[in-house]
Amino acid sequence: MSTLNAMRRVKLTNLAHTAKRLGIEIENLAQIICINLDCSLHRPEDLQIDIVDNQFDELKSKWAELISATAEIKRLEDELR
8 A cells, every 4th residue: 555655645746746837827827818908008909819818718728727636636635644
Protein backbone atom coordinates (compact mmCIF):
# COMPACT_ATOMS: atom_id res chain seq x y z
CA MET A 1 0.00 0.00 0.00
CA SER A 2 2.86 2.43 0.63
CA THR A 3 3.86 2.30 -3.06
CA LEU A 4 0.31 3.19 -4.07
CA ASN A 5 0.25 6.05 -1.58
CA ALA A 6 3.58 7.32 -2.90
CA MET A 7 2.16 7.26 -6.43
CA ARG A 8 -0.94 9.10 -5.20
CA ARG A 9 1.26 11.76 -3.57
CA VAL A 10 3.22 12.25 -6.79
CA LYS A 11 0.00 12.59 -8.76
CA LEU A 12 -1.36 14.97 -6.11
CA THR A 13 1.75 17.14 -6.37
CA ASN A 14 1.51 17.23 -10.17
CA LEU A 15 -2.18 18.12 -10.02
CA ALA A 16 -1.50 20.87 -7.47
CA HIS A 17 1.06 22.42 -9.85
CA THR A 18 -1.39 22.08 -12.74
CA ALA A 19 -4.16 23.74 -10.72
CA LYS A 20 -1.87 26.61 -9.74
CA ARG A 21 -0.77 27.12 -13.36
CA LEU A 22 -4.38 27.04 -14.58
CA GLY A 23 -5.41 29.54 -11.91
CA ILE A 24 -2.74 31.97 -13.07
CA GLU A 25 -3.67 31.47 -16.73
CA ILE A 26 -7.36 32.04 -15.94
CA GLU A 27 -6.57 35.21 -14.01
CA ASN A 28 -4.43 36.53 -16.87
CA LEU A 29 -7.07 35.72 -19.48
CA ALA A 30 -9.78 37.40 -17.40
CA GLN A 31 -7.67 40.56 -17.15
CA ILE A 32 -7.02 40.57 -20.91
CA ILE A 33 -10.72 40.08 -21.63
CA CYS A 34 -11.61 42.96 -19.31
CA ILE A 35 -9.09 45.23 -21.02
CA ASN A 36 -10.35 44.23 -24.46
CA LEU A 37 -13.96 44.99 -23.44
CA ASP A 38 -13.21 48.28 -21.66
CA CYS A 39 -15.19 50.94 -23.49
CA SER A 40 -13.16 53.67 -21.81
CA LEU A 41 -10.17 52.38 -23.79
CA HIS A 42 -11.95 51.43 -27.02
CA ARG A 43 -14.96 52.79 -28.81
CA PRO A 44 -17.76 50.21 -28.88
CA GLU A 45 -17.53 49.84 -32.65
CA ASP A 46 -13.78 49.16 -32.33
CA LEU A 47 -14.15 46.30 -29.85
CA GLN A 48 -12.64 43.12 -31.23
CA ILE A 49 -15.46 40.83 -30.18
CA ASP A 50 -14.23 37.91 -32.30
CA ILE A 51 -10.91 37.92 -30.43
CA VAL A 52 -12.62 38.30 -27.05
CA ASP A 53 -14.97 35.44 -27.96
CA ASN A 54 -11.98 33.17 -28.63
CA GLN A 55 -10.33 34.29 -25.39
CA PHE A 56 -13.53 33.55 -23.48
CA ASP A 57 -13.71 30.06 -25.02
CA GLU A 58 -10.13 29.49 -23.89
CA LEU A 59 -11.04 30.77 -20.42
CA LYS A 60 -13.97 28.33 -20.19
CA SER A 61 -11.75 25.47 -21.30
CA LYS A 62 -9.09 26.26 -18.69
CA TRP A 63 -11.79 26.68 -16.04
CA ALA A 64 -13.17 23.21 -16.85
CA GLU A 65 -9.64 21.77 -16.56
CA LEU A 66 -9.23 23.52 -13.21
CA ILE A 67 -12.52 22.14 -11.88
CA SER A 68 -11.48 18.65 -12.98
CA ALA A 69 -8.04 18.99 -11.38
CA THR A 70 -9.44 20.26 -8.09
CA ALA A 71 -11.96 17.41 -7.96
CA GLU A 72 -9.15 14.91 -8.54
CA ILE A 73 -7.04 16.62 -5.87
CA LYS A 74 -9.88 16.31 -3.37
CA ARG A 75 -10.37 12.64 -4.25
CA LEU A 76 -6.67 11.88 -3.80
CA GLU A 77 -6.52 13.80 -0.52
CA ASP A 78 -9.46 11.77 0.77
CA GLU A 79 -7.78 8.52 -0.27
CA LEU A 80 -4.55 9.50 1.48
CA ARG A 81 -6.29 10.10 4.82
